[in-house]
Amino acid sequence: MQKLYSNKWVILSLVAPGLLTFIFAILAPICLSFYYGLTDFSGLGNATYVGLENYKNLMSDAAFWTALRNSILLAFGFILIQHPLAIITAAILDKLQGKAEGFFRCVYFIPNVISVAIIAYLWKFIYNPNFGLLNNILKIFGYNKEVNWLGSGMAIWSVLVVLIWHGFGWGMLIYYTGIKNIDPVLYEAAAIDGANTRTVFMKITLPLMKPVIQVNVTLAIIAALKQMETVYLLTNGGPGNETQFLANYLYKQAFSSFKYGYGNAISVVFIVICLVITVALNKMFQEKEVK
Template identity: 50%
Template structure:
């Protein structure tokens, strides 16, 4: 066995199938997208090579692209600084409840994550309806009619309203990951800390949060990636409107490709999108450096 694992020809033969699949499933489409991004192509006629013109237009003239990217980054920050602290707090509370109630609340909070996106999107569109929606009806009921809005129809409120929908949809996953991380922390550590005099909030700042760092890192990474590639909810609720007030980069790419039939331009957006995503994740990993954690 040792001879097999040290033989370079054998290693090459064993890795060839994987390299073959990786090349044709990942590398080839990427290089093809780069090439198509350098063309003026409607998807029907023969592509016309135009070099870096599409990339220059996107980077220096296309304000919708930058606005869409800004919205995606704003969603990522909303995940990290609004959704995740709330999810972690509820995960801690559910973990401490115990018994049958723990299972019930764990299930209730995870329900939004298992409902199809098309169902939750249409539900929220109904809730936000300016005439018949439950949100405006509730405001009337509590004599707060002055707060009523056209939530998804007003450029001033549409982005915040859309972010609320997407945070609600992903809340269950964030909570579940934190909950699983909490279950992995040995109870003996808390008991030892209590013997040493630690109480209440100190237990969470000195034990829970430090030991949850690997879980927090994974959850944050998932949140950033999910925010950058967000498309389905946008398409099913506002499609980026009104105007481009709620446009996100993945949905903008889709519109350029399948509504405007600018396949060359859309591929240029996709290439820049991949590069930006990689850079953001590399920066995040640099900030959140890997550490060794032991219980």
């Protein structure tokens, strides 16, 4: 067996499928994006080289900066609201045991198995200013004014609520799996020592969950940057560009406005941002572990 694995042709045959998949599914599209980002290609016809013109236009594009701001807001919403609630919920589920644990685990994950289209239209009805559930609840408490939740000034916060709610199940499930992998002997030892629930959570659960938190936070930030489907179906970036997100804006520029070159310039900036954030998060967590 050792002789077989030392054969260069055997090694090449094992590595080749994954390497070819990486080249044609990831590396080649990224290189093409870099190329088209330097052109004025509309998606049809010939592409004319324009150098860094698309990137210069991008720096003065107010809609792009609004989309980036909204993506950052969503990332903070994931990290500061969704994830703390998810990890606390996961810790509580771990303590429930039995049928209750399985039932609530499924309940919290249900939104993630429902079609994005259904989720978007469901929330459209909830937010409807005329007959929506939210306004009807407000009327019960004596507030009779019709609030346009997807109108100017309110739309971005309404969209953020939907996105944070919809992604909750994934974050909770990842944290739940991480907690389940913690050795129960540690909890038993803490119980013998008389540690209360809060102490156990802060001194055992959270420190041992650092690798899981790192992965989950990285995934959350990337998910916030590439958020599109729900936004596209809920508001399509409107009113104006108030609820515009990076991926949705990229799509609109490339395929609706026929600015394929400009859309690829946005995608290149998107890739750079994702790489910078990933490297920064890895360094941040490594420094904390060293300390």
